[in-house]
Structures are given as structure tokens and as C-alpha cells.
Amino acid sequence: MKRILLLIFSPLLILFQSYSTFGQPLITPDIIKNADTYLSRMVPFGFNGTVLIAEKDKIVLNKGYGMAEREQGIPNGPDIIYSLGSIVKPFTATLIMKLVQDGQIELTDPLAKLFPDVPSDKKSIEIHHLLSHSSGFPEAIGSDKEYITKENYIHEVWETPLAFIPGAYYLYSNVGFTMLAMVVEKVTGKNYEEYLFETILKPAGMKNTGYTLPDWDITKLAHNFFAGHDNGTFMDREFYPTWNLIGNGGMLSTTEDMYRFYRLIKSNKLLTAETKNKMFTPVFMEDAYGWVNIDNGEIIQHNGGGSDGNGAVFRWFPKDDLFLMIFTNSTFQDKPGFLSVEQPLQDIIFGKEILLPPEVIEISEAVSLEKFEGSYQLSGGAEFTLQNELRTFKFHPENQQAVSLLFNMHEGSSDWIAWNNKISSIMKAVVEEEKYDSLAKITEDPDRLKELIENEIKMEGYEKPRIRVLFSIQINPRIFMTMTAISEEIFDEESMLMQLYFENEQFAGMGINFGRARLPEMTFVPVCLDLFTGYNFSFNRECTLRIRYDQSGLVSSMIFNNGPEQKILKKE
Numbered sequence: 001m002k003r004i005l006l007l008i009f010s011p012l013l014i015l016f017q018s019y020s021t022f023g024q025p026l027i028t029p030d031i032i033k034n035a036d037t038y039l040s041r042m043v044p045f046g047f048n049g050t051v052l053i054a055e056k057d058k059i060v061l062n063k064g065y066g067m068a069e070r071e072q073g074i075p076n077g078p079d080i081i082y083s084l085g086s087i088v089k090p091f092t093a094t095l096i097m098k099l100v101q102d103g104q105i106e107l108t109d110p111l112a113k114l115f116p117d118v119p120s121d122k123k124s125i126e127i128h129h130l131l132s133h134s135s136g137f138p139e140a141i142g143s144d145k146e147y148i149t150k151e152n153y154i155h156e157v158w159e160t161p162l163a164f165i166p167g168a169y170y171l172y173s174n175v176g177f178t179m180l181a182m183v184v185e186k187v188t189g190k191n192y193e194e195y196l197f198e199t200i201l202k203p204a205g206m207k208n209t210g211y212t213l214p215d216w217d218i219t220k221l222a223h224n225f226f227a228g229h230d231n232g233t234f235m236d237r238e239f240y241p242t243w244n245l246i247g248n249g250g251m252l253s254t255t256e257d258m259y260r261f262y263r264l265i266k267s268n269k270l271l272t273a274e275t276k277n278k279m280f281t282p283v284f285m286e287d288a289y290g291w292v293n294i295d296n297g298e299i300i301q302h303n304g305g306g307s308d309g310n311g312a313v314f315r316w317f318p319k320d321d322l323f324l325m326i327f328t329n330s331t332f333q334d335k336p337g338f339l340s341v342e343q344p345l346q347d348i349i350f351g352k353e354i355l356l357p358p359e360v361i362e363i364s365e366a367v368s369l370e371k372f373e374g375s376y377q378l379s380g381g382a383e384f385t386l387q388n389e390l391r392t393f394k395f396h397p398e399n400q401q402a403v404s405l406l407f408n409m410h411e412g413s414s415d416w417i418a419w420n421n422k423i424s425s426i427m428k429a430v431v432e433e434e435k436y437d438s439l440a441k442i443t444e445d446p447d448r449l450k451e452l453i454e455n456e457i458k459m460e461g462y463e464k465p466r467i468r469v470l471f472s473i474q475i476n477p478r479i480f481m482t483m484t485a486i487s488e489e490i491f492d493e494e495s496m497l498m499q500l501y502f503e504n505e506q507f508a509g510m511g512i513n514f515g516r517a518r519l520p521e522m523t524f525v526p527v528c529l530d531l532f533t534g535y536n537f538s539f540n541r542e543c544t545l546r547i548r549y550d551q552s553g554l555v556s557s558m559i560f561n562n563g564p565e566q567k568i569l570k571k572e
Contacts, residue, residue: 027055027322027349035348039065039341041357044392045523045535047337048225049311049328050076052255053349056321057263062255068222068329070230081208081252082222082327083234085304085336087314088251091261092180093131093279093290094271095199100127101275104187107131111179114186119158125166127183130176131290132283136162137175138461144250144306147239153178163461170284170459174248177290181247192246204264209253211241216252225330226309228389234308249304258325262316303338311336315346324349332537335515340537355540358533360525369393369526371555372547378558379567380405391526395534395545397519403471405560406522406534406543416472423482423500424469431457431467431486443507452510453498460496462488467498471519473539478503485517 032053039051048066052059064076074080099105105127112123129135141156142148148156157179163171181192188195193211201209208214221233234240234252241250264270271279279289280300286292292301303313311328324346328337344354369388377383382402387394397403400417409416426442429435430453439446457465465486472482480502487495499511522543524534534543543561550556557567 026351027053027060031348031351032061035061035345036063038344038348038354038356039063041359042341042537044360044525045357045537046330046332047328047341047537048076048330049326049337050078050080050082050255051327051341051345052078052259052323052325054259054262054323059256059259062259066330068220070223070225074219076222076329078255079220080222080327081216081220081254082312082329083224083304083306083308083310084209084249084251084253084258085306085310085312086174086249087258087302087304087312088245088247088249089177089290090265090302090314091196091200091251092177092184092247094265095184095196096127096131096180097271097275097279097289098199099184099187100278101271105183107278114183115154117158121162122158122166127180128283129166130173130180130183133170133172133176133287134167134284135173135176135179136164136166136168136171137173137179138163139172140174140244142242142244144242144245145237145239146242146244148243150182150243153243154182170287171461172459174244177248178243178246184247200261200264200270203270204257204260206253206257206260209251209257209261211246211251214252221252222310222327222329224306224308224310226307227331229309231308234310249306255325255327258314259323262314262323262325266316266318303336305336305338309336311338313338313342315342322349335513335538337537339513344540355542357535358525358542375570375572376568377570378405379569380564382566389523392523393532395522395524397471397521399519400471403473403519405563405566406520406536407473407539407541408543408561408563409474419505420469420472420482423472423484424467427467427469427484431465442502442505449507456496456498456510456512457486460486462486462496464488466491468517470517473520475501475539479508481511487517491517 035053039047043066050064051061053061062078064078064080066076068074068076068080100107107126107128109127110123111118111125125135138160141160157175184192184195193213197210197213216235218235221235223233224231234250280291280293280297282288282293286294294301297318299315299317301313301315305311309329309331313326315324326338326342330337332340347354372386372393373388375385380401382405383398384402385396387396395406397406400420404416426438429438436446436450439449443449465488468485468491470483470485472480474480482500484498484500485491485495486498494514495517497513497515500507501509520536520538522534522536524532524545526532530547532545534545546559547555548557555568557565559565
């Protein structure tokens, strides 16, 4: 299961996007109403899932949005069962720390102590290395859907070369956590899920969490949708669970069960305060033992997503005694849906104003969107395609000029193209040729930026990376962001998306995510015959589009955000 990396910002950028709290939370009825309004308005633009918010051991919102299963019209809700993705890792880490606390193992125990047949290059890997993603094991050795026995899995692990000497670096590894599940079985003599049930699920009252032990009501299992395609449920898979998943991902649960897990973790009933402190202490950057510790304990969390379209995030604010759980069962722009709502929702909870998505107004069925489908070229140089999807259409930009129209950057469009070319030249030299002198053009501390870029490339294991500048957008009057994609293979597949933030054309921060190398799409809904309103999940931005017709009824021009009229030069 792929973990979704959080953004890493310089202190400057924390001003406009941060995972720190914005003061003391006081979740009033108005805040809950605003959160519900925000999530409800996101549904027409593609959001599907269930959200739980709790403060001081009281659930203040637990509600579903969109559909769990579209063909039968089953809505999402608190009783719907979703995939946890990589949030299984906190469960595995908790089990291991319980064994450490009880004196049954030590963090320094090497694999050789538990697995007599471990090859020599892996004998020195310790429990600590597995928990902290520093073992040198790869991210995965097979597909989550591929059947493999426990014995064959171990054989594959032993045969797989390490990426580095254990403890030397960080490399996110599902393999490491599956090995921890095997450690649990070795030490306890019990099946991983059985020991999980005895130790965590039963004491917490979690009746709807697990792989196969719960008596699942199949009508309550969320279907997962990737780019609109129904991939069914996890229980529809031919092989579930497999050892490519056990201990690291793919377990099923509900929002209320995860609330019960949060309450167990924050208490001292299972783990002592001392043990939890060890578990939550970062080892590499923000990564602790199976958890992510943000802003020195302001947030304890983990998230996860999968290729089927499932996504989830567990976010606990210990100092504020607040908990947020989001499950999503559809993607947006090929990424788990929770990524688009987690930060705006957190901002609402802590009283920060955000731009609400436009309210979708029901209009006559006579408004057909099919006639707008096609590829366009406008007089200002913008190129894009419009794709009809249900009662909306997707705007797919194909160049910077089209992005500038969507994000209200009409003025200086040629300057943005020139900027993209400049960054492309600098970053190609850095990433592809390891020439760093040009970094001085965009930062007063080129050594620091060099270190950041090198670390990210090293963590992904790229040996011959290539980079492509995708687009730039204005974040606020002072800050803009240039999106780049780094990959060794074709950019149509998953790439590392490196977001470079600038103020006055000087580097101010960096964000890392993963996905396809594409320009930011926007979903538009009709307001009337000639007016449409669009919304972008990822950047929380709105756009208005007015369409003008010629005498024959054909589209002749477009106006974005009340900007200059753009004549249609070509439509195919």
C-alpha cells in the first residue's frame, strides 16, 4: 500500500498551508455546519466517503457523502466499511511495541534472532529498522492482489538485495511491516489477525475491523472507484488478504471503529505513556515507528491509498484532544480523494476561512453538455479538452496558457511560460546532470536546496532520474508554485511530483507527492445555458466560464473569470 507523503514547507510557507493547529479548537455548531456544507458541496465534483470528527471524546460529526455503490444507489455512511490502506502500519507498530513493553522482544533484536535462515546481508536488520523504514528492504516485492504463501514471501524477501546498509537511510517499505507481522506470529505463536483481535480490536470494541475475522455484511462494503471505474470491494478479490498486504495494508474498518482505536491509543490502557513516547518519536524526518509525527507532536497521523481508488487518513491532535478520520472510496485526478479535502476540512475545524466549492444548482435536462466535448485552441494560446462526465464536464488543460485561464492568471501569460522554461533548464541540470551551480539563480542557500533534492531522489531509489516542468500557478499575491515531475520511466505512469514554492522568484519551500505527470484539471457544472462554474479539489480554487455562441448556435468564444474574451480558433 502506498503512503501519501505530506508536504514539507519552509517556515515562510507555513503561513498559508500548515499541518500545525491554528489556535485552540472550539467546535461550535456553526463549524460543524460549515464542515458538512463543504463536504456536501464537494460531492458533485467527485468526493465520495465518510468523515468522523470528535472532540474531547465526543463525536460531533459522523456522516457519509456520495455513493458507496453506484449501481444499487447505496450511499456512504457511518456503517459503510472501507479499506484502511497503509493505516494498518500503526496497528502493527502498536502490536510490536506491546511485545517490547511486555519484555518479549527488544527493539535492538536482529532478524537473525528470530529467523535462523536469514541470509548474511540481512542478519543485522533490527526490529527498530523495520519500524522506522530504515531496513533497506524495498517498498514492495509483489502486487497487493497477487497470491503468495508465507514461505514464498519470506524466500522472496531473503533473495531481494537491500537498497542500503540497515540504518543508513530511509526507504518507505511495506515489506518491512509484513516482516513485523511475521515477527508477531513468531513471538506469540498466533496468527497475526488473531493476535491483533485479542490485543487491540476486542479491548477497543472494534467489531468491524480486520481482514477476514469479522462477519462482514457485504452490502456495507464500499466499492472503490478509480477514475470512475468500479473496482468492486476488497472482498471481491480472488486472493484476499495476501502476504503482500498482511501487516502493512488493506485491512477493512469503519469511522466509528477507528474512533475506538484512537481512544485506546490515547489512553494508557494498552501502552504506557513511556512506550507511546518511543513509538511516536520521529526517527527519520517526521516518520516514527509506524506513525507520522508532525510539528513536534501537534499531529499524530498516518494515511494510505491504493490503486483501486480507496483512501484514508487518521489524524489525531493530542494537544487539542481532537480526532479526524476520513475514508474515501473514489479518486480525484488519479489520487485518493481524502488528499483533496483533508486540509480544507482541518482549516474549517480550527476556524480558518476557506473558499467553499460552488453550490450546484439543478437545471433543466435540456442543457446538454455533450456538444461541448472536444479539443480546443483559443486566441490567447490556450489548448485544452472538455470531457462530458455525468452532469459535469472535465476541463483538461494541455499547456500553461490554459492553466493560467483556470487560475485567473490572465496577465503575464508569456512570463509564466518563460519562468517554466527557466526552471526547466535549472532543474534538468540539477536532476539529470548533477550540475548545481544554477541553483544560485533561485535561492540564497543552494547547498540546502541541493540537499533537499538529492534526499528525495535517493529515497525513491532513482539512478537515472529525468525531470519535467508541468505548470506554475499563483497561490496567493506573494507565493507561486511550480510543479515538476521526476521519473526514470515514462511520465504517463506514476512519478514523484516535486512542488517548488517561490516568493519574488526565490525558493521558499518544497512539497512532495506521487501521481501522474499531468496539468491540474477542473470540474465544471452548469449554472445556466451559457454560464458554468468550476472547482479544483487540489488547490481549492474556483473558476467561472461563460460561453458565447454564434448565430448558428455553435460555441464561438469563452470568458474565464470575467477576463478577456477568448475566441475559439480550433475545435476538434
